[in-house]
């Protein structure tokens with residue numbers, strides 16, 4: 230077994246006493262990209278939040294590097310290896326793009342200002358580094374959040390609707406970035422209603438079934 234393998238085992242989730250999914254099992258190796266698909270309300274965000282440690286599962290387990298991440302000693306190691314970007318951009322409107330990134334990185338792994346400026350450049354925000362985020366468009370705010378994907382760090386990305394509000398060029402750039410991250414051994418779990426036309430070898434999970 231790969232030391233960095235992720236095993237999702239018989240996972241179940243209920244919200245408001247309604248079962249969203251049950252017996253969801255899959256295994257991810259470094260280099261895998263998994264698209265969690267399904268209609269609105271199917272539980273895609275819930276699954277990603279469980280994986281990110283933000284809400285409990287009703288049943289089942291997730292292990293990483295052979296340790297459970299839902300409880301016990303594996304949890305902290307998992308967090309250090311994980312970058313989760315939720316479906317809301319989660320940028321602080323009063324802070325600039327640079328300040329937002331510094332703040333977000335300080336919570337996990339601090340990086341230099343130079344690295345932050347380079348990351349903002351990569352997502353097309355050159356010239357907007359010092360602008361308070363409330364003065365940025367929805368797509369630009371999304372780009373601030375996504376700039377974290379261009380900073381050195383976690384080998385596992387969990388991305389909830391990362392393409393929301395991006396223009397066509399932004400979608401293409403992000404797809405290519407996801408592909409090169411996976412090619413270098415990164416693991417990606419994401420939800421999107423896009424077809425991921427430019428990402429090769431994407432696996433799909435449809436409420437417990439992996440193709």
Ligand SMILES: Nc1ncnc2c1ncn2[C@@H]1O[C@H](COP(=O)(O)OP(=O)(O)OP(=O)(O)O)[C@@H](O)[C@H]1O
Nearest residue numbers: 244245249267268269270271272273274275276420
């Ligand atoms: N905060 C909450 N409290 C209680 N129930 C919730 C909450 N958030 C979502 N739900 C319920 O959980 C179910 C699944 O929501 P979830 O966001 O996981 O679905 P989704 O597949 O990501 O949907 P979408 O495609 O619309 O983003 C929905 O029926 C929703 O009503």
